[in-house]
Each structure stands twice: as C-alpha cells, then as structure tokens.
Amino acid sequence: MYKIPELLAPAGTLESIRAAINGGADAVYFGGKAFNARRNAGNMDEMEITEAVALCRQYGVKVYVTLNILIKDEEFEDLVHYLNFLAGLGIDGLIVQDPGLIFLLQKYFPKFRLQTSTQGSVYGLEGTLFFEKLGFMRVVLPREMPISEADMIAGQTRVEVKLFCHGALCYAYSGQCLMSSMIGGRSGNRGLCAQPCRKKYQLRDADKHLIKEGYLLSMKDLNIKDRLNEVAQAGIDSLKIEGRMKSPEYVYAVTRAYREALDAVDEKRKTPSITEKELAQVFNRSFTEGRLFSDPQVIGDVVGRNRGTLAGHIIGCESGRLLIEALPDTVFSVGDGLSFGEGSEMGMRIDALFDLKGRPLTAEKPGIKVKVPSRFKVPVDTPVYRNHDARLTRRLKRASRTAEPAGQQPVRFRLRLALGKPTEVTAEAGEQVVTRVSDITPTAAQKLPLTCEMLSGQFERLGDTGYQFGGLDADIEPGIFLSKGELNALRREIVEALDAEQKEEKPVPVVFSLSHELPVKREVQKPLLSLEPVGRADFEALCGLAVDELVLPVQDLSRPQDCERPIACAHECGKRVMLAFPRIMDTAASARLKAHLEDFFGLHHDGILIKNYEVLNLFQNRPVYKEADQPFNLLNALAMKQLKEWQVDGGVLSPELSAAEAAGLAKRSAISCVLPVYGRQEIMVSANCVYNCADKQCEGCQRYQGWAALTDERGASFPLRKDIDNIIHIYNGDVLLLKEELKRQKHIDKWRIYATDEGSEELENVVSYYRNALDKGAFGPMPGRAGVRYTKGNFKRGVE
The missing domain is CATH 2.40.30.10 (Translation factors)
Incomplete structure (x- = not known):
C-alpha cells in the first residue's frame, strides 16, 4: 500500500508553529503550559493556542495537542477546564497515554479524536488492535520496531499508524523509564525527564571488572530522510519529527528537509534548500537510521550532546x-x-x-x-x-x-445552473463539504452566455478569506446569464457557509467531580502477601515461603506445559499462582502466545499479571482474574476505573505515587490495588544492548547474560541484567523497603515483594518481616544485608 505520509512537525512556541508551516508541515503537535510531556519547552498559554489553531487553519495544517503525561487525582479539575477550552477550538486530535485520561475523554468528551502517545507503550500488532477497538484514530509504533513489522501492521489494521522519523531517541522503551524519577523526583512520565541517559557511566561485571565506559546509554539521533520511499511503500500514515524543545530554526530546517524529500518521493522534484550538512548542523548527536532500518550502531557512547x-x-x-x-x-x-x-x-x-x-x-x-x-x-x-x-x-x-507558506486551504466549487431556477453551489475544503441553494437565478443571455471560464474568473477571487482556489466544476444550461455582481454574491454566500460549517458551535462545558465518579471503597482488613521473582530459577523453592501468592514468569511462549509443574507445586503449598508474560511483547512474541493461548488459559493458574496492551488484548474477554502490572503507570483513580471497563480486576500502583497519593487512589479504586513494598525497582527496560559490542553479532547472542552494574559519575551503582531475549533491565541501586507507613494504607488489597538478587536466606527474612506485620501487626527487626542501602523511593516524596 503506497502512501505519502503526513509530515508532523513539533512546536513549542508560536514561532515554531510559523516555522513548521513555512517548512511545509502537513500537521503540527504542541502542548499547553501543563499536561504535556515537554513541560520544559516554551509551550503556549490559551491565548497563544487559540492563535496557533487559527493560523494552522488558515494554511490547511492540522493540529494535534499533546496531553501525554500521567495525571494526578488532584489535577483533574484543572484538566477538565483545559479540555473544555480545547473542545471549543475544533482541533484535529489529542495525543494521550494515561488510562484515566482515556476514561475521562471517552465518557465526557467523546468528540475528541484520540491518538496514542509513544509513552503509551504499544509494542506490536495486538496492542495496535486494542486501541483500534477503543476507537482511536491513530497509534504511534515504537522506535524499536523494524519497518517490515510496521508495514505488516499498517496492512492488517484500520487505525492510522505513525512512526518517528527524526530527532532524539530514548535508550529505554518510551513510558517505561523511571530513572530520572528515582534519582531526583523528576518524572519522564510527567514531562520533566532530567535525561540521566545522557551522562557518563562505567559498566562492570558481577566481579566488578570494568567492561567499558563512556556515554553508554546515550542514543544517536534518528534520521531516515534517505529511506522515505520505503516508508511510503509500507503505507505509513504519519511521520513525526521529534523536537518540541528545539528552536524554530531547527523546526524549519528539519521540516523543510523532509518536505522536500517526501515531495521527491512523490515525484514533485525540486532542488533541496537544506543540504545534508545543514541538517546535521542544526542538531545531531551523530545520526542513525535506528532499529527501524536495522542500524546496529544506535548508541553514541563517545558523545552525549549536540556535536554539530x-x-x-x-x-x-x-x-x-x-x-x-x-x-x-x-x-x-x-x-x-x-x-x-x-x-x-x-x-x-x-x-x-x-x-x-x-x-x-x-x-x-x-x-x-x-x-x-x-x-x-x-x-x-x-x-x-x-x-x-x-x-x-x-x-x-x-x-x-x-518563507513562502505551505499554502492556504484549497477549496473546490461545484455549481448547477439552469434558466429560472435557484442556483445550487457546493464547496469542498478538506473534509468539509457544504451545499447551498441560492435565491439567485440565471436569466436568458442577451449577448454573452455564461461559461465555466467566467465562473472560475469570479470564484478564484478569494482574497484574504483563508482559502485558495482549488478548481471548479459546473453544470451550465446553455444560453443563460448571471452578472459579475451575482457571481460574487454566490461566492461570498458559499464561503460564509463554509466558514460557518468549520466554526462549530462551542460545546456545553463539562462539569466533572472525581468523588461523584468514584465512591469510597471499603477498607481492607488484611492484604494478601505476593512475591514476584525476576526469573524462573528455583521457583519451586519459593513455594515454601510464607506468602499467599507467587508470580510465575513465563519465559517460553511456545511451551505452556513448562508451567504445569511449578503451578502444581505452588498449589500443593497453598499458594495462589499468577502467570506473568514478558514485559515487552512485539508482534512475533504475541503471535507465539496467541498460537498457544488456549493452552495457557487452560492451565490451573489463578490469574494473569498483564504487563502490556498486547497481553491485555489477547486475554481481555477471558473469564480469568487479570491484574495490570507496573508498566501501565497507574497514577490516578480514574485509571483504575478504566481498567475495570477493560475487564481488568486489579492493578499495581505506580511507584511514582507518594504515600498520601497512593492512599487516596486506593480509597476510590474500582478494582483491587496492589502495592510494591520491597525489592529493587526496575527503572529502565531497553532493546538497546548496553554492551554495544564492536562485532554486532546480536542475533542469538548469549554473551553477558546475567548481572552487571552501571556506575555513574557520582559513584551511584545501578544493577543491570540482560535476559534470555537480550532485553536490558536496569534497577535502582537502593532497595525499596516500606514498613510502618503501610499501616496507614487502609485500602490496599495486596502487598508485593520483588525478588531479584537476594540469597535464599535473605529472601526468607524479608518474607517473614512482612508476614509478621500482616499476622501480628508488628514488623519486628528490619531485614538487611551488608552493602545494601534501603529507600522509600517516591513513596515519601512523590514526583513533580
């Protein structure tokens, strides 16, 4: 399916809006002063946004507004005010990630057309189909996806698909990074990432031997300008330039370079006005075609900033x-x-x-x-x-x-004229079509009968209406006549009707109350104690621990039979068992799971721990307990209400909540609440191998599997694990340990312990510590080990 994609440009300011229009953008995306993932960009207030939308309409450029951060419960009142403002502007879509916001929009603001943010973490076909079923207009595919998979998804779905084409890349999967949050309380999911991935690190093995050092997590900048023909062949609907925090000059240069390249693909050849060197000059950390085109050199570990x-x-x-x-x-x-x-x-x-x-x-x-x-x-x-x-x-x-603007919105006219009959006029501008029957009626021509050329000569005089003449078709009875004044009146009448059609009536403002939407739930007398290990090793040994529930990681999606013995062992010891599928599930992995779905469903487990939208889509309609894990970033009570709508029965609260925020969320949660109470918190998950070996023999690589550590310039150490699928997992150096403060959490249904690198004796002490608190109401001596620091994480402070 060959298609020239929409060119989507970033804008942090009105100046950048103008730069994008002059550069030839088909659409722009920007955020307001709050509720968007680039809170440090210039951004625009309501007056500036109104002006930006009007400017874009004048030139036929679409507008998408970013609401792509996680929302706190106390922010919904201000958010509803902002949405009421946006509802009156007639924008072309919203870019979102928060499940709670999705609930709010689909119930109270159903006219907004929605797109997923890259922070929403869609990984493949099944996740795309999930949002297609929800009625989203567009899904952005991950920057880790190859073009062949994007091509397949575009061909097998009805929803529009979008790819990033140029700009900064994140080391971690978008939406799955807590590093900035855990280090300094600045959440990337809330638009304030401090970019710790752009710092220097040392990588050491389990024996503390230095493997390498440098900017080990710093990604090169994406640039696929020379591969746009393949993008068009894949049928991609939209190409997104990253850069809302960049200058207007950057926005113009990159937009113009891609506009000219897309025009060349569409055989509208012009001499490029932006050279390759100039494109690199405006900003680059060295360029890569990314995993989209299987470039093995995506990490630029030599330099972490713009080198020009x-x-x-x-x-x-x-x-x-x-x-x-x-x-x-x-x-x-x-x-x-x-x-x-x-x-x-x-x-x-x-x-x-x-x-x-x-x-x-x-x-x-x-x-x-x-x-x-x-x-x-x-x-x-x-x-x-x-x-x-x-x-x-x-x-x-x-x-x-x-620079010469991209052009005003073209309007095409159709007229039907007959002697003595009212004139019928139709105008088409983009998706807007209006038809009017005028009182102006043709008379018999005395000298010069009316022709299409005469009609075009008057209808192309659109002046400063914001439209440009896009052509005219006319069904004219021979021998009739209309004066120039009458033709001008017809033109004005239909243009005014088109303006009225585009200026929709402002909707009645929505009044929203979180307390009305979410009544208070009953207090929980005694939460369950759950334990999730990082892998399958020694799972049966865990069955003897004093927990109520064990999470069983599924490693081979083609062998459900491997789960039978561990499940039976846990049940023999009186434990509930939850199956947990991999955190990252691309299309191929989801296909393997789908092929064995009946077998996995038929195992005698007690529920599914869901880590992504791919697994949710496959199990959504199955009558089994479903629990949404940490990757869903559950930061507000409406998110829990949305999960219930999606047939999910429980959810793990975001590790970015403070104690007070967690308590407030759980108090109004529509489903069971799970709270992480102990363990190393995973702060990054990435498909980009930090070892970055020179020979790039990545296919089937078995090197460096197991534990290592990253050390930053301050000496802080972050444990790192490479799993059997060569996915990199990075953990906080300090171990989460919540204790007395848990007594104030009256509405939590389950405490979860995360087991990573603890020894068997240490893990037993940890479980006993929490078991005593649940059974006897007292924690007793704190479990500990030499060389390990403990933290309350964000539970004490929350995030900005």
Missing part, C-alpha cells in the same frame, strides 16, 4: 589564541559555537576572527586558516566541530518567518 559537524582541526596554539584550519567547505563566522575532540566535552564561542598575521578578518572565506581568542589550550591535530553556525541560523530564522 566537523569544521576543521587545530594547527597551533599561541598566547590566548587557537589556530584553526577550516575544511574546504567551511566558513567560520563570529558567533559560531565550537567544540573540540570526538567527545566534544570542551567548547567555546567565536567572539572574534583573525588571520594568521593577527589582523581582523574582514571577509569570510571557506577553507582558510584563522586565529580565534581562547582561554584554554587545545592540542594540535584535535578535530574541531561546529555546534552552532551563526550564518546558517540567521538564514533559517529569516526563512522560518518569511
């Missing part, structure tokens, strides 16, 4: 000045930003330029040797990178503000 482009090299250093020889195509200018060496950790701004004799340069020339003032020395032969090009920025600034 290679511009020359150092040829000398003397008395506060650096001598630089520019590359043949490079012209240095005052105001340029430079960085030195492959790591680009040291840099400066050019405040003055001199020739080799120390005279100020009066003419800028390519490829020459120059002197620049510098407060530090740089070794000879060090490569010089330019990370800010002052001349290019000035050019892009002019173009982003004054």
Whole structure:
C-alpha cells in the first residue's frame, strides 16, 4: 500500500508553529503550559493556542495537542477546564497515554479524536488492535520496531499508524523509564525527564571488572530522510519529527528537509534548500537510521550532546589564541559555537576572527586558516566541530518567518445552473463539504452566455478569506446569464457557509467531580502477601515461603506445559499462582502466545499479571482474574476505573505515587490495588544492548547474560541484567523497603515483594518481616544485608 505520509512537525512556541508551516508541515503537535510531556519547552498559554489553531487553519495544517503525561487525582479539575477550552477550538486530535485520561475523554468528551502517545507503550500488532477497538484514530509504533513489522501492521489494521522519523531517541522503551524519577523526583512520565541517559557511566561485571565506559546509554539521533520511499511503500500514515524543545530554526530546517524529500518521493522534484550538512548542523548527536532500518550502531557512547559537524582541526596554539584550519567547505563566522575532540566535552564561542598575521578578518572565506581568542589550550591535530553556525541560523530564522507558506486551504466549487431556477453551489475544503441553494437565478443571455471560464474568473477571487482556489466544476444550461455582481454574491454566500460549517458551535462545558465518579471503597482488613521473582530459577523453592501468592514468569511462549509443574507445586503449598508474560511483547512474541493461548488459559493458574496492551488484548474477554502490572503507570483513580471497563480486576500502583497519593487512589479504586513494598525497582527496560559490542553479532547472542552494574559519575551503582531475549533491565541501586507507613494504607488489597538478587536466606527474612506485620501487626527487626542501602523511593516524596 503506497502512501505519502503526513509530515508532523513539533512546536513549542508560536514561532515554531510559523516555522513548521513555512517548512511545509502537513500537521503540527504542541502542548499547553501543563499536561504535556515537554513541560520544559516554551509551550503556549490559551491565548497563544487559540492563535496557533487559527493560523494552522488558515494554511490547511492540522493540529494535534499533546496531553501525554500521567495525571494526578488532584489535577483533574484543572484538566477538565483545559479540555473544555480545547473542545471549543475544533482541533484535529489529542495525543494521550494515561488510562484515566482515556476514561475521562471517552465518557465526557467523546468528540475528541484520540491518538496514542509513544509513552503509551504499544509494542506490536495486538496492542495496535486494542486501541483500534477503543476507537482511536491513530497509534504511534515504537522506535524499536523494524519497518517490515510496521508495514505488516499498517496492512492488517484500520487505525492510522505513525512512526518517528527524526530527532532524539530514548535508550529505554518510551513510558517505561523511571530513572530520572528515582534519582531526583523528576518524572519522564510527567514531562520533566532530567535525561540521566545522557551522562557518563562505567559498566562492570558481577566481579566488578570494568567492561567499558563512556556515554553508554546515550542514543544517536534518528534520521531516515534517505529511506522515505520505503516508508511510503509500507503505507505509513504519519511521520513525526521529534523536537518540541528545539528552536524554530531547527523546526524549519528539519521540516523543510523532509518536505522536500517526501515531495521527491512523490515525484514533485525540486532542488533541496537544506543540504545534508545543514541538517546535521542544526542538531545531531551523530545520526542513525535506528532499529527501524536495522542500524546496529544506535548508541553514541563517545558523545552525549549536540556535536554539530566537523569544521576543521587545530594547527597551533599561541598566547590566548587557537589556530584553526577550516575544511574546504567551511566558513567560520563570529558567533559560531565550537567544540573540540570526538567527545566534544570542551567548547567555546567565536567572539572574534583573525588571520594568521593577527589582523581582523574582514571577509569570510571557506577553507582558510584563522586565529580565534581562547582561554584554554587545545592540542594540535584535535578535530574541531561546529555546534552552532551563526550564518546558517540567521538564514533559517529569516526563512522560518518569511518563507513562502505551505499554502492556504484549497477549496473546490461545484455549481448547477439552469434558466429560472435557484442556483445550487457546493464547496469542498478538506473534509468539509457544504451545499447551498441560492435565491439567485440565471436569466436568458442577451449577448454573452455564461461559461465555466467566467465562473472560475469570479470564484478564484478569494482574497484574504483563508482559502485558495482549488478548481471548479459546473453544470451550465446553455444560453443563460448571471452578472459579475451575482457571481460574487454566490461566492461570498458559499464561503460564509463554509466558514460557518468549520466554526462549530462551542460545546456545553463539562462539569466533572472525581468523588461523584468514584465512591469510597471499603477498607481492607488484611492484604494478601505476593512475591514476584525476576526469573524462573528455583521457583519451586519459593513455594515454601510464607506468602499467599507467587508470580510465575513465563519465559517460553511456545511451551505452556513448562508451567504445569511449578503451578502444581505452588498449589500443593497453598499458594495462589499468577502467570506473568514478558514485559515487552512485539508482534512475533504475541503471535507465539496467541498460537498457544488456549493452552495457557487452560492451565490451573489463578490469574494473569498483564504487563502490556498486547497481553491485555489477547486475554481481555477471558473469564480469568487479570491484574495490570507496573508498566501501565497507574497514577490516578480514574485509571483504575478504566481498567475495570477493560475487564481488568486489579492493578499495581505506580511507584511514582507518594504515600498520601497512593492512599487516596486506593480509597476510590474500582478494582483491587496492589502495592510494591520491597525489592529493587526496575527503572529502565531497553532493546538497546548496553554492551554495544564492536562485532554486532546480536542475533542469538548469549554473551553477558546475567548481572552487571552501571556506575555513574557520582559513584551511584545501578544493577543491570540482560535476559534470555537480550532485553536490558536496569534497577535502582537502593532497595525499596516500606514498613510502618503501610499501616496507614487502609485500602490496599495486596502487598508485593520483588525478588531479584537476594540469597535464599535473605529472601526468607524479608518474607517473614512482612508476614509478621500482616499476622501480628508488628514488623519486628528490619531485614538487611551488608552493602545494601534501603529507600522509600517516591513513596515519601512523590514526583513533580
């Protein structure tokens, strides 16, 4: 299915909106001052958003607003006010991730067209089908997905699919990163990621031997401009440029480069106005075509910031000045930003330029040797990178503000004219079609009868209406006549009708009450004690522990029979057993599970622990206890209500909740609430191998499986595990341990212990600690081991 996709550009400000329009965007996405995943971007207030929507309408550019963060219960009142405002603007869609927000929108604001955010964590076909069933207009596919899988999904679903095409990549699966949250309380799921993945780390094995060091989690920037023909062949509906925190000049340059590349694919060839080097110059951490096109080099462990482009090299250093020889195509200018060496950790701004004799340069020339003032020395032969090009920025600034717009919205007219009969006029502008029957009636022509050319001559005079003439079809009875004044009146009448159709009546504001929607539930007298191990090893040994429930990880989706003995063993010991399928399930994995679904359903387990929308879609209509795990990011009580609508019976509360927030959520939860009380909290899960071996023999790789550790520049250590599917799991260095504060959690149905790297004796002590608290009301001595620090995580402070 060949299709030229919509080009979707980012915008953090009104200036970026204009830059995107001038760059040739088909659509833009932006957020308001709150409730979006780039809270540190400029963003726009309600007045600016109104102006932005009007501007986009004038040029036929679609508008999608981001509401793609997790919402706290106390924020819903302000959120409803914001949604009432957006409902009156006639925007083209909302981008969302929070299940609670999805519930609110579909029940109270059903006219909004919804798209999933990348934070929503859809991994493959089954997840896409889940949101298709919900009535979403579009699903964004993960940046870890190959184009062949995206092609297949586009061909097997009715919902639109979107891919990222350019910009920053996250090391972790989007929506599944808690690293910034756990380190400093700044949640990526709430739009305040501090980007700890862009820092330096050391990777050490279980014996603390250094394996490698550098920017081990820092991804290169995505750039698939040269692969757009394959994207079109795959039938992708939308291509998304990342960059709401970037400058208007960046937005213009990238949008223009992709517009011209897409036009070339569509055989509308023009000479490119943005060169490859200029595209790299505006921002890059080195480019990759990503996992979308199976590029093995997606991690840029040498540099963690914008390095720009290679511009020359150092040829000398003397008395506060650096001598630089520019590359043949490079012209240095005052105001340029430079960085030195492959790591680009040291840099400066050019405040003055001199020739080799120390005279100020009066003419800028390519490829020459120059002197620049510098407060530090740089070794000879060090490569010089330019990370800010002052001349290019000035050019892009002019173009982003004054370049020829992408064009006003085209309108096509159809007329039916007959002697003595009212004239019928139809106007089509995008998806809007209006028809009017006018009182103006043709008379018999005395001299010049009416023709299509005469009609077109008057109807193309659209002036500043916001429309451009897109053509005219007319059914004209021979020998009739209308004056120019009458034709102009017909044009004005139909354009006004089209405007009225596009300016929909503002909806009646929604009044919402969380307490009315969610009544208080009864207190829980004694929660169950559950334990989830990180793997299957020694599962049967866990059956002897004093817990009420065990979670059994399913590792081979093609062998349900492997679960029979562990389930039987647990049941013999009086334990409930929950099956847990892998956290990450692409289309192939989901297909394996689907092929054996009846067998897994027929096992004598007590429920399914669901970690993604793929498994939810497969088990949604099955009569079995279903529990949504931490990856669903359950931060508000409406999310629990939505899960109930999705036939889910329980949910694990987000580890980003404070104690008070958890208590408030559980008090109004429509389903059972599970609270993590102990264990190493998983803060990243990634398909990008941190070992990043030089030979890239990744297929079927068995190297480095097991435990290792990342150490940051402050000395903090983060345990790391590579599983049998070569997925990387990174854990918080401090172990979660909740105790006395649990007594104030009156509505929690289940406590969960996470077992990772504990020894058998230590794990037994942990279970006894919580068993005593449940059975006797007292915790007793705290379990502990040498060298391990304990934390309440976000339970004490919450997140911003």
